[in-house]
Amino acid sequence: MDHFALPSDSLYKAMENGTLHRNFMGYTPYATRLMIGLGVSSISDSWTAFAQNEKTIADYQQAIAEGRLPVFRGHNLTEEDQRLRRHILRIMTASETSWYRPEEQDAVLEHAVARLEPMLADGLVLLEPLRLKVTEAGRPFLRNICMAFDAHLWRKKPEGKLFSGAV
Numbered sequence: 001m002d003h004f005a006l007p008s009d010s011l012y013k014a015m016e017n018g019t020l021h022r023n024f025m026g027y028t029p030y031a032t033r034l035m036i037g038l039g040v041s042s043i044s045d046s047w048t049a050f051a052q053n054e055k056t057i058a059d060y061q062q063a064i065a066e067g068r069l070p071v072f073r074g075h076n077l078t079e080e081d082q083r084l085r086r087h088i089l090r091i092m093t094a095s096e097t098s099w100y101r102p103e104e105q106d107a108v109l110e111h112a113v114a115r116l117e118p119m120l121a122d123g124l125v126l127l128e129p130l131r132l133k134v135t136e137a138g139r140p141f142l143r144n145i146c147m148a149f150d151a152h153l154w155r156k157k158p159e160g161k162l163f164s165g166a167v
Helices: 010-017 057-065 079-094 107-115 117-121 139-147 151-156
Strands: 021-023 026-028 043-045 049-053 071-076 096-098 125-128 131-134
Touching: 010 026, 021 079, 079 096, 079 107, 079 139, 079 151, 107 151, 117 125, 117 139, 131 139
Parallel strands: none
Antiparallel strands: 021 026, 043 049, 049 071, 096 131, 125 131
């Protein structure tokens, strides 16, 4: 996607053998379900929840001095969040995803697939029953493809620039 790796690099090998993983810090050659963020504004991930530490040094230090975790905010992932996260992760790391049972294709997933229609017309993705595959031409647009699956983004309908945008 937006990384370079030599064929001898562990990231390249992980991509080739299907073990590539992605987290807040980027791509890794192995999957992790727990990431503990240390320091100001860092983000922790327990796979079912996210937590962000205090955003200023003063607030972070005060929380530590008071003997409490310096957590500023957090989010427990719903079943829908976790399901969509799995699809996004598979797209980002394997350039494809599938839903194995027709009942998995609920309204949220149907809306995501509908948002991919322009990319389908441009040859960036292939859609089969219960499967999405990113084409070679679509690889530079992985972030855009994944955005179709971001239910929180589409429910908010942001009008301004996003913190981390895609071209």
